[in-house]
Amino acid sequence: KQEVTQIPAALSVPEGENLVLNCSFTDSAIYNLQWFRQDPGKGLTSLLLIQSSQREQTSGRLNASLDKSSGRSTLYIAASQPGDSATYLCAVHTGGFKTIFGAGTRLFVKA
Amino acid sequence: NAGVMQNPRHLVRRRGQEARLRCSPMKGHSHVYWYRQLPEEGLKFMVYLQKENIIDESGMPKERFSAEFPKEGPSILRIQQVVRGDSAAYFCASSPPASSYEQYFGPGTRLTVT
Numbered sequence: 001k002q003e004v005t006q007i008p009a010a011l012s013v014p015e016g017e018n019l020v021l022n023c024s025f026t027d028s029a030i031y032n033l034q035w036f037r038q039d040p041g042k043g044l045t046s047l048l049l050i051q052s053s054q055r056e057q058t059s060g061r062l063n064a065s066l067d068k069s070s071g072r073s074t075l076y077i078a079a080s081q082p083g084d085s086a087t088y089l090c091a092v093h094t095g096g097f098k099t100i101f102g103a104g105t106r107l108f109v110k111a
Numbered sequence: 112n113a114g115v116m117q118n119p120r121h122l123v124r125r126r127g128q129e130a131r132l133r134c135s136p137m138k139g140h141s142h143v144y145w146y147r148q149l150p151e152e153g154l155k156f157m158v159y160l161q162k163e164n165i166i167d168e169s170g171m172p173k174e175r176f177s178a179e180f181p182k183e184g185p186s187i188l189r190i191q192q193v194v195r196g197d198s199a200a201y202f203c204a205s206s207p208p209a210s211s212y213e214q215y216f217g218p219g220t221r222l223t224v225t
């Protein structure tokens with residue numbers, strides 16, 4: 001059974017700091033992995049999608065890596081800003097059409 | 112191209128009533144997913160549908176919950192005889208047919224059962 005874990009559960013950093021959010025999954029047989037952002041009371045915004053054959057994806061200040069063999073992904077945020085404050089969710093898509101989400105990392109960037 | 116639309120955004124029902132949640136996928140998308148998010152918890156997969164077909168409903172409670180995605184019109188998640196424990200945010204996502212399975216999410220429907 002696929003399980004997705006995100007560490008840390010919460011993180012508070014000063015503005016300008018570079019930071020790494022971690023995601024691990026128990027079954028390496030995944031189709032893809034997607035990182036989302038969720039603002040309080042809102043829906044999910046897709047940040048990056050990494051196919052199982054890829055090692056990383058980049059978008060602006062965000063970089064996501066994938067190591068399928070070790071069951072890990074990281075989301076790197078460069079030069080954090082208060083506007084980055086949100087919950088970041090990692091989701092693994094399995095071949096059975098099911099997507100398994102981690103519980104998220106709550107990020108607070110202090111001005 | 113409008114995004115995924117869900118309505119209503121907020122729904123209040125008394126215990127025992129029925130709740131009907133609607134999801135219109137993005138134009139050109141034929142795959143729809145429903146998720147439930149309980150307070151302070153992550154999203155839990157409920158069901159995956161294609162037009163007129165339920166592909167995977169392994170996350171749906173066995174009773175009171177049903178979902179459909181008809182040939183015409185939105186996908187509907189129906190909860191009969193709601194109980195307080197059904198209070199949650201329900202999210203719909205869609206993805207295109209030829210797919211990387213990249214999912215695009217709607218804003219969610221927040222159901223409150225009183």
